[in-house]
Amino acid sequence: MRAVMSTSQSTRKATNLSLDADLVRQARALGVNISQAAEAGVRRAVAEARAEQWRRDNAAALASSNRWVEENGLPLERHRQF
Template identity: 55%
Template sequence: MLTVNRPRSAPRRATNVSLPEDLLSEAKALHINISQAAEAGVAQAIARTRSERWLAENQEAIESSNAFVEKYGLPLAKYRMF
């Protein structure tokens, strides 16, 4: 799972979130802390989006590196112990 690095003591700000009624009822019945669950979900969405953007921004370099390895093999491969 990807995570977002941020201090645990970061200031908090109240916000309104609209959720389907049945989802909210089930979460409450299961004693799920809605704020913590929402925070975890937002943190996951941020991490996923950052990862997707990084991959898109660096796609050309990754493809170039992969092409080099395909053509010439791994650099320093002769020193690998496995």
């Protein structure tokens, strides 16, 4: 499940952004809320960066676990029904 932060519950920070002028024009023409769209994009980028950092931080443990399974098999293999 994805957590969504309500704008009424979070502190807002005014920020200046430089965006492609044509993209801004198109967004305005379509009624896109640029602030909300930018925030959604930054939120997505932060989530992706955190996931990548987690993978880097845990790479050794994952490799060790995978190596153990390759050498010993899954601990409860005999109970699998597929």
